[in-house]
Amino acid sequence: MDASQMFKLTGKIAIVTGGKGLYGSPISEGLAEAGATVVVASRNGAECETYADKLRNRGLKAIGMSLDLGDDESINGFVKTVTERFGRIDILVNNAVTRDGYGDLPDMTRERLSHTLDINVNGTLLLTRAVSAQMQEQGEGSIINISSIQGVMAPHFPYYEEGQSSPVGYTFEKWGMIGFTKWLAAFYGKDNIRANCISPGGFDPELETQKPDFYRTYKEHTPLGKWPEKDDIKGPVVFLASEASRYVTGTNLVMDGGFTIW
Template sequence: MSTLFSLKNKIAIVTGGSGFFGTPISIALAEAGATVIIASRNVQKCRDFAASIRANGFLAEGMALDLEDENSIRDFVGEVKAKYGRIDVLVNNAVSREGFKNLEDIDRNSWEKAQRINSTGMVLITQAVVRIMVSQQSGSIINISSIQGAVGPNFPVYGSTGMTSPVNYTYDKWGMVGFTKWLANYYGKYNIRANCISPGGYGPGVAQMSGNEEFVENYKRLTPLGRFANDDDIKGPIVFMASDASSFITGQNLLVDGGWTSW
C-alpha cells in the first residue's frame, strides 16, 4: 500500500499552492514524496512556503504564474518542463473571488474578470500541461471544485449574516466538473486521468470569520458528520487521486463534504 500511495519522483504543480486549499494540498503531495511546484502571482509567498516545506525535509519550489497572462502560463510550464523533464500531476486549485456578485448586481466587467482566471486561465494551463502528459503517456489532473459544483447553493444556511453564494462561483464550479469529465474521456487513451475533488465547508477558513456564528451553526447542523473539513480531510483525497492508488479512477467528482450533499 505504501507503494500505491507513493509520489516519489513525481513532479506536481499546484496553482494557488500557497493559498486557502493550496496549503494542505501542497504539503500532502510533498509528504507523499512528490516535488511540488507551488505557483501563483505572489511569487514571494510561494517561495517562502516552499522553503518551509523544504525545511521539513521535503521537496518544493515556488514559481511565478499569472493565470490571466497567456505568456506567463506558457513560460511557467516551459520552465517546469525544462528543469524537471516531466509533469506528472496538475492540481487546478487557484480561484479568483474578485468580481463575485449576485446576478442582479453583477456587470460584464466583473463577470469577465472572474472568468479570466477561473475559466480561461484554468483551461490554458491545462492545455499546456496536457501536451506534456500526452508525450509521456501518463498524468493525473485534479481540479478543485466545490459542493456547489454538485448541488445548488442553500441560501437559508446563511441566515441573517449577510453572507451569500455568488453566481460566478456556482457557474465556475459546475463548469469545472464538466471540464473534468471531458478531459477524462478525451485523454484516457493517453493514460491521463482527470478527476475533481469537491470540498464542503473548510474549518481553517471558517475560523477567520467573525460575526457569522449563525452560518457556522446552521452549516454544522445540516452536515451529517456535524463539522467542517480540516486539513487532513483535504490531504488524503489529494494523495489518493494523484497516486497509483486511484489508477483506475477517472472522470469522477469526489465529494469531501461530511455528507452535505447526501440529503
C-alpha cells in the same frame, strides 16, 4: 502492486495552482509528504516560495513560482520553466480561484463576469492545455480539478447571515469544473492521462468567529457534525494523484462530511 506502495509519489513532479492558499497549502503539503516535488504556484511567487521553504525545512521537496492565470505569457512561460527544470509534469492540481468581481446575479455586469471567468475558466483551461501537451509526450499524467459543494448543489441562501452570499459565477464555474473533468478524462484517456475532481465542503477557520450563526447552522447540517480540518483534503488528493487510483478517471469525489447528501 503492494497497496502500501500505491500511495507513494516519490519522483513525481506536481503543480498546485494557488498552492499556498487555504485549501492549496494542505494540498501542496500532502503531495510533498507523499514524496512528490511540488511546484507551489500563484501570482505572488514570493509568498509561494515562502510556503515552499516551510515545506523544505521539513525535508520535503517544494519550490514556489509565479503564475498568473490571467496572462497567456505567464502560463506558457511557467509550464516551459517547470518542464525545463524538472523534465516532466506528473500531477496538475487546478486549485487556484479568484473571487474578484464575484457577486449575485442582479449585481453582475459583463465586465465583472468577464474578469472572473477569464481567470477561473479560461486561465484554468489554458494552463491545462499546456500541461496536458507535456503529459501526452510522457505518456502519463494525473489532473485533479478542485470544484466545491457549490459544484453539485445550489447555495443554501437561508443559511447565510446578513451581507453574506454565494456568488452566481462561483456556482457556474464549479459545476463547469466537474464537466471539464469528464471532458478531459474522455479526451486524454487514450494518452494515459487521468482527470478527476474533488468537491470539498466549506473551509475557513475564521468563520467560527466572523459568522457564528452560519458556522453553527452549517455544522448542524453536516452529517459528520463538524467542519473540515486542514488536513482532510490530503487523502483524496494523494489518492487521485497516485497509483492507488490508476483505474479511476472522470470521477468527482465529494469531500464534505456528507453536507450534500440531504
